[in-house]
Amino acid sequence: MKIAIGNDHAGTEYKLAIIGLLKSKGIEIINYGTDGTESVDYPDFVHPVATDVEEGNADMGIVVCGSGNGASMTINKHQNIRGALCWTKEITALAREHNDANILSLPARFIALPQALDMVETFLNTKFEGGRHERRIEKIPCR
Template identity: 45%
Template sequence: MKVLIASDHAGLELRQELVASLKERGVAHDDVGPVTRDSVDYPDFATRVARAVAAGEYALGVLVCGTGIGMSIVANKHRGVRAALCTTEFEARMARAHNDANVLCLGQRVVGAGVGRAILEAFLSTPFEGGRHERRVQKIREAESQG
């Protein structure tokens, strides 16, 4: 599994914590920034991660901004992306298990470093359950093609 992670300026510190967590766990990943707190446009970073995940270049993506809302909106505009804004470990587990979410969105102003790490851990360690949930994920795919 390889993960692509990015943030905007408002998510920089939490992203750095999450990168440290990925390193500690030995998870292959690429961090595409930004590297400073200078203002950047979150859609640019969300699009980069979403396109790479949708193309199959990365198994999962992680996006961080101030609230996680903007990143999740942009990421979900991309066909094949199921981005989930999570504020708890439970939400992260359910996003993976029931929705086969492939992009985790977090808000630095919403969750602290410890909770953020725990959410990431839950997201990475929970497999998609398939079964009855596969039918529902297929309906998400169909909705994408209907615009």
């Protein structure tokens, strides 16, 4: 499995911890995020994540910014991206089961780091249910 990850300055600590978790599982990482805490523009770091997932260069993606909103809005401008802004493990599971989310957006300023790591585990381990949800996914327009 290959995961693309991107973050802005608010998400650096979380990104580094997530990379550690992913590496411990033998998952290949493409890191587009900043490693610093100086203010940067999140679109510069999350567009490449969405592009990699969109083009099949990564299986899934994870983006992290302060609220998760800006990153989520940015990735969802890409064709066939179903980015989910999640703040609990349960919402993360539903995003995968019902919406076939392929990029997880995390709000670093509003969730604790252990919670974020649990959400990443849930995101990776939860499968899309298909069935009636497939019909709904097909109704999401793509450009």
